[in-house]
Amino acid sequence: MFQAAAKTLSIASTSSVSRAILFSLRHYCKKTPTKLRVSEALSGAELGENVKVQGWVRSVRPQKANLFIHVNDGSSLQPLQIIAGSELNDPLLTFGSAIEVTGILKKSPHQKQPVELEADRVRVVGKCNPVDFPFKIKERHGLEYIRQFPHLRCRTNAFSSLLRIRSEATTAIHSYFKDNGFMQIHTPIITSNDCEGAGELFQVEPSGPAHEEDEHFFSVPAFLTVSGQLHLEVMSGAFSRVYTFGPTFRAENSQSRRHLAEFYMVEAEVSFTESLEDLTKVMEDMFRSATEHVLAHCAEDVDLFHKHVTPGHRDTVDAMVKKRFPVITYSEAIDILNRSSQKFAFPTYWGCDLQTEHEKYLVKHCGNIPVFVTDYPYDLKPFYARDNQDHPEHTAAAVDLLVPGVGELCGGSLREERLDLLSARLQEVGLEDTYSWYLDLRRFGSLPHGGFGLGFERYLQCILGVDNIKDVIPFPRFSHSCLL
Template sequence: MLQAVGRLSVSAAPRILFGIRHYCEKTATKLRVSQALADAELGKNVKVQGWIRSVRAQKNNVFFHLNDGSSLQSLQVVARAEMNDPSLTFGSSVEVKGVLKKSPNQKQPVELEADQIHVVGECNPVDFPFKVKERHPLEYIRQFPHLRCRTNAFSSLLRIRSEATAAIHSYFKNNGFVQIHTPIITSNDCEGAGELFEVEPSGPDYSEDEKFFSVPAFLTVSGQMHLEVMSGAFSRVYTFGPTFRAENSQSRRHLAEFFMVEAEISFIQSLEDLTKVMEDMFKSATEHVLAHCVEDVDLFHKHVTPGHRDTVDAMLTKTFPVITYTEAIDILKRSSEIFTFPTDWGCDLMTEHEKYLVKHCGNIPIFVTDYPYDLKPFYARDNQDRPRHTAAAVDLLVPGVGELCGGSLREERLNLLRARLQAVGLDDNYSWYLDLRRFGSVPHGGFGLGFERYLQCVLGVDNIKDVIPFPRFSNSCLL
């Protein structure tokens, strides 16, 4: 063939060579590593692209493991010694063509016998912050937000996060919820806590004295109120998106930007209707993740948080207990534990209280209901049970984290809601919210689940900064 090309005219030769390259390209099936490991193309010419996780050179052969993020497991590539190259190092990106064969090693089903190796991007292993065969702690890899996805632990976390996202969407779809894209820029402060990021444009075309939206605008702290608008026409709605809190906190539980799963349900009359959805969603999503991310979850439960799998199994097999806030305070007061914060009736439950209550109830998730009315936002339904005035509100507390979900029945009675808004000085801003009660209002309720805290709970990860791709918190906005 090469001799034939040599006798052709100069203008014809490039066309023939292109045809040869095109033919080779066609006959090599491009596979992801996960597909190659499933040996669907055994005995065939394939092309695999990815990053080298380890290299081992011998007299006659060079072995390296290739990973492209599609699987925790890497594909072993076997090449002749003369194909070795100084740029075949840990961390470099390569494209490999060859034949997929059964591996003689029982620990791996297949291996790729390389015919061609092309180094796409070199990596100096001396300067690369992660070292081959070294298990780096989550605290260490957190220093490199632009590179940590290349570690086994964080790539596993991202696959789990992706699968958990799909599982939550699937749960809502299968249960008749309509997804609503609630706005990120909003003019209301849903929580009433004032921890807001104000939004204003910058540049020569904008005056500091003139507001872009004509009213103060903020990054959303919750999509709840927009869901309440939609619950006037749809009986079941949900949203899943980013939310923002300007909390000056460096804790292991808080972020300035995080993701919330929020749902609103019309025509419900009790907290039991709400807690059933919260528990079902938690268990459905977790069962899905455990079934579809076996190796990735095992990495965390075996090496990052040993023994946590037993806690997760207990969460899935047991019904979540329900206690009232008053019962919770009684439990805390009878405890021999010394708490930093007070445990008097009317005080908010702090993280130390929440974690103690979870352990007291068997180290499984628990619902705490009927909080003091003054502790909850203006939209929480008044139980009208004086002298201990409570609201129809509920929190889901989980092992290792504390509060995971917060929800309530919403105050649908116009006169009570109007009085509450006047009492907290918000009656001028929420006339539209009162309209929802004037025109076809129904009993309804909803909840929000912190997605990062959910991942902490299932995986046993202590710091919330280790379960989100790019953590945002006070004094830190890297990348």
């Protein structure tokens, strides 16, 4: 009946009223549109079908007869082109506005875009004043500029690409551990121990009048975790391979490009190992596996960074993926630094702690690819690092992975499993009572084991070439700054 009425109207009248009735009847006769994400539409899903797309306007170009709109919903770097009749134009249809579009998805005649949506309805869901909006159409804003707007920067191409890469890298790391027999452990955010021993802790206490007289809510001082390592060591007494991936906190009064007060750590423990090579293999394989996954699944997003944000960095990434990571000892590293003609701000000598400038030089010296540095001076490492008991150089079975542009990415060690040596070390640093439970792990079924931690934000800096760590995390937290 409706089809017959539509046919009659199309023949009988060309008046504006008749055209409006005809349009309504045709629209009514169509089946309910299929809702698609922009990435699904661009893939050609539902080609030739009536579809609905929702997203934000990236550009509007009105012409005499048609209206061209680019819309994106965050699922893809590339926007979807909408072609609409000029009668569908709306004063509220501006850059940044949220819209809903229905129409027929068609193959595009233009080579630069696979499909386009021929719209029969465009509805503005949320308006946006382009004058007040801090990001301007067709303008490429730098990472430092958009960092001023943490609540809005996800609307930009660069940061939306970063967030897709971050999400995919998270998936890749979890997949690596699952495929290699590791079990995920949810280690606590609130803890009573200081794993690193550096004292850079955020103490946790409840607020409000109901708790004013409480000495400690947990009866002991409690802190936001600096590492899940010690809890993973508990689990390594029952499971041979465990890992955790979650937020960690350091009350470090730093405004540097490498440090945050809240960041994400990937940490793993491997049981029944007596060799640093077992740990370096996991570190290298995980790095390579995750990076290959990101390059394959986020090609356009990574290219955006390598072309417009960090030009030329792709060659560095390709070298990191293809070449094996060299291994040098701390002593060899000090020799390399001492022979260097470069003037360092911090002096280099056996027993010094390697600074960022030293780490970056060692990476370049080794071919600008990641390099493992092993067997650090025993006194530089925390109480849990295994004593190599070598003379005259007293070293620990510890390893750091240094990477281009960042410096230290991973830190790990074999753990001291010998009860007498660990007890003596804890007595030496005055922590034997605090870590009596940790000694129990050595009393009951002790085993040789080791592990490491990887800073996730530094990993993203490394593969993308981003200079400032604040530009690879959605909401950066650092001293004197906790926006949102």
